[in-house]
Amino acid sequence: MTSIDPLAARLAQLVKAQAAQGTPGATPPTGAVGGIGSFESLLSKAIEDTVAVNHAAEATAARGITGDASVREVVEAVTEAELGLRTATAVRDRVIAAYQDIIRMPI
Amino acid sequence: MKLEDAVAIASAGMKVQGVRVRLASENLANASSTAAEPGGDPYRRKTVSFRESLDRARDLRLVDVARYDVDHTAFERRYDPAHPAADDTGYVLMPNVRPLVELMDMREAQRSYEANLNAISMTRRLVRQTLDLLR
Numbered sequence: 333m334t335s336i337d338p339l340a341a342r343l344a345q346l347v348k349a350q351a352a353q354g355t356p357g358a359t360p361p362t363g364a365v366g367g368i369g370s371f372e373s374l375l376s377k378a379i380e381d382t383v384a385v386n387h388a389a390e391a392t393a394a395r396g397i398t399g400d401a402s403v404r405e406v407v408e409a410v411t412e413a414e415l416g417l418r419t420a421t422a423v424r425d426r427v428i429a430a431y432q433d434i435i436r437m438p439i
Numbered sequence: 440m441k442l443e444d445a446v447a448i449a450s451a452g453m454k455v456q457g458v459r460v461r462l463a464s465e466n467l468a469n470a471s472s473t474a475a476e477p478g479g480d481p482y483r484r485k486t487v488s489f490r491e492s493l494d495r496a497r498d499l500r501l502v503d504v505a506r507y508d509v510d511h512t513a514f515e516r517r518y519d520p521a522h523p524a525a526d527d528t529g530y531v532l533m534p535n536v537r538p539l540v541e542l543m544d545m546r547e548a549q550r551s552y553e554a555n556l557n558a559i560s561m562t563r564r565l566v567r568q569t570l571d572l573l574r
Contacts, residue, residue, distance in 0.1 A: 402454075402457075404450055404453050404454060404457065405450075407450070407559075408446060408447060408450040411446050411559065411563060412443065412446060412447070414563075415443050415446075415563065415566050418566070418567065418570055419566075419570060422570045422573045422574070423573070425573070425574070426573050
């Protein structure tokens with residue numbers, strides 16, 4: 333069974349690398365958005381949540397194969413994971429696009 | 440309350456409708472199950488009722504089985520002296536299951552199940568289309 337772990341780890345790495353590049357030598361701003369913390373931590377939290385949901389979906393799918401979970405439970409878990417992953421990737425794409433826009437900005 | 444929660448709610452609806460289908464097929468399968476001993480009671484039709492339930496962990500209002508019950512209507516008496524469950528007068532009590540009622544119940548459960556399925560696919564489509572706004 334394929335795991336989305338590598339993907340999520342790469343995502344987190346990518347976000348960290350970009351944040352480090354974007355603010356050389358400076359600490360990332362914290363507490364900027366209503367006490368949520370830096371955007372980086374917000375994003376990595378969202379990614380971690382998505383990974384957790386995907387793990388749960390994988391476990392349910394495995395139980396479905398062995399006959400311990402009903403088809404309905406498998407579908408529910410996988411749908412939840414799918415929607416979460418879609419949201420995460422959509423937001424990531426958007427964030428990276430915005431970052432690239434800033435990088436290409438002529439000074 | 441997220442739009443995605445509709446998936447969990449519809450899924451709970453599918454679960455209880457599945458219980459209904461299961462009970463209807465149980466009743467159908469036992470439509471001619473008589474008593475083991477002479478003069479005894481045959482299979483009694485089973486029923487189920489549902490109620491709204493609160494999922495505190497996710498703060499959702501779902502549906503759940505309220506209680507399983509049996510149908511207390513009278514049994515049908517059939518004259519069959521050769522039957523092992525026949526009483527002294529030669530009558531056998533037959534289950535109070537009416538196949539037509541069970542089939543209708545099953546059909547209704549099927550329709551409800553399909554409605555919940557549609558709710559799930561609709562929710563998925565709406566979430567996807569909303570996310571497509573970002574692309």
